[in-house]
Amino acid sequence: MNADYDLLVIGGGINGAGIARDAAGRGLKTLLCEKGDFAEGTSSRSGKLVHGGLRYLEYYEFRLVREALIEREVLLRAAPHIVWPMRFVLPHSPEQRPAWMIRLGLFLYDHLGGREKLPGTRPLDLRRAPEGAPIRADYARAFEYSDCWVDDARLVVLNALDAAERGAAVRPRTAAASARREGGVWHVTLRAADGATEAVTSRVLVNAAGPWVAGVMQGVIGLNTPAKVRLVKGSHIVVRKFWDGPQAYLLQNDDKRVIFVNPYEDDLCLIGTTDIPYDGAAEDVAIDAAERAYLLRAVNRYMKRPLTEDDIVAEFSGIRPLYDDKAANPSAVTRDYVFDIDEQPGEAPLLSVFGGKITTYRKLAEHALERLQKFLPAMRAPWTGAAPLPGGDMEGADFDRFLAEFRRAKPFLPETLAHHYARLYGTRATDVIGAAGDLAGLGRHFGGLFYECEADYLRRAEWAREADDYLDRRTKHGLHMTTAEREAFAAWVAA
Known part of the structure; x- marks a missing residue:
């Protein structure tokens, strides 16, 4: 059946962004929608570690630990600026x-x-x-x-950014208001934050809404089966x-x-x-x-x-x-990810994602698309295992060498500020500061290490709209600014 999209992903946390990135890179026409800001929920509130999960060995989660340890090295190579x-x-x-x-x-x-x-x-x-x-x-x-x-929220944004650059439609602050199967495709109504609605169709629907996965299954799609979350x-x-x-x-x-x-x-x-x-x-x-x-x-x-x-x-x-x-003990509940595929003969499939860890998000996305291969047979082969994330394309994945080169190229930047730009943006740090040749060229100073050029970049390139997007998720500037500075920046955003 013809449809606007091959794959529509609900949820802009790490799992949804990772699936959208992988799908776009395989040549699938993909849409990623998120009702709030990217990483606004669980994916910006983690322990900020890419780790194997040492304590999971006690629960005999050997497959999960091994996969996570392998992925730890993959992410070190893919994003040496934020990992x-x-x-x-x-x-x-x-x-x-x-x-x-x-x-x-x-x-x-x-x-x-x-x-x-x-x-x-x-x-x-x-x-x-x-x-x-x-x-x-x-x-x-x-x-x-x-x-x-790992900078968890930036990891999400970089996956969404890579998805967009590979052709995906990326829609933060856009909720999936309703979804129904008809004629072998999904008919989905999207509602933006300003109330505007849009009707789209997709051959496959992915529910990666994290803590809201059950709400999407029951409230948006209207399934009666209880979600195992x-x-x-x-x-x-x-x-x-x-x-x-x-x-x-x-x-x-x-x-x-x-x-x-x-x-x-x-x-x-x-x-x-x-x-x-x-x-x-x-x-x-x-x-x-x-x-x-x-x-x-x-x-x-x-x-x-x-x-x-x-x-x-x-x-x-x-x-x-x-x-x-x-499991009776919350600490013993599996951290492994589980997929639930709801498919009926002649009807469009729904894949819902349960569980998962930031460390294994890339492998989760790869496995999710493997499960959807029979519905989307034209998709290309897996590719993310050796591909850097935006800003991570450093020679030898060597951050220290990149930082030294960046500081030589931008000698007017104080050491702490050069390190900040290199850490958050990697090889795209020059896109942040533009043609500036001195501190005055960075624009208004909002407090701490936060200058106007960075705020402009976040609004232009990374979908930042509200003050918290800039101060708490795209960056952590808010931790280093006074209350008055935060309020002044919020006024600048709203102006």
Whole structure:
């Protein structure tokens, strides 16, 4: 049947953006719609790690961990500007897990995924190693291993940007208001934020709405079958960084969960996460007092400098839309992704996505399109495994060399500002600053490292429209600006 699109993707989080990018690159006529801003939900509220998931080994999720470890290296090559290595120090607490179990888990972690770029595990004597300086004397031993940091919201935007540059129609702030099957195709009504509507048709519909996956299935499409989704809340707090060095810490809590304590935005620290069943509206999710206390208690059990609620400078919560495998413990619910295909003879198919992790989003997209191959036989072969994301096309995926070259080419930029542009935009940093030859050429200074040229670029190239798009998702400038500066920038956006 003829249709406006081969594939219509609902949901502008990491899974939806990844599927749209992959599909567009395979020659499929693709539309990606998102009711809000890209990464406005779960995909900007993660722990910001590209990692294998060390703790998932305890739940025998070997396939998931291996795939994630392989993808960790793929993303390091594809986006060296927004993904970079980080070393994690795991103090040994024998009350939680014996040393032999930790060593075995880290041995598997080092070898399951064919590690190439990252250094392996090593033991640490916390009484002598500098990494032990912030740790209480109760803990003498530790293990140090590798994983990676990622700017989660930028990863989403770069996938959407690549999809658009490969021919996809990309529509933020555009909701799928209704969808029905008729004549072998999907008839979908899109509603923009200003209320304007548009009717389109698509041969295949993908529901990648994350925490709203059930709402799309039942409210937009009108299916009566219950969605097998389990919502779990994860919350993080941000404090000032309280140790020297680039290393992060992984702390075993007394309930057998683990808490990450990671460097964040140079002078800050990101602490998380919690795992709590959630049954409210996903858009209303917020951290509560019990979660703050839980995270602070976990950190204070290990660290010399006690933290209190007064130390918290920011906080956020997200909803993980996990596949409901009936596990009693929320921490044990599978983080693997699951596809549900609703197909009827002669009717257009619906693929719904449950679960998934940022680390495995690319492979999820590849597998999703494999499942849709029989409906879209003209699609080309998989291609994303060796393709850089926008800004990531650096020689040898070597960020440090690129940064040095960028600084030589733009000597008027202060070191911190050059690093900021290189980190967020990679090889497209010159598109951000344009023809500027001095700081005055960057335009109005909004505060921190934020200049008008960057705001103009985000509006022009990355769909930024509201103040939070600029300050909290495309960048993290908002963490480094005063309330007055944020309000002045919001007024500039609205003008």
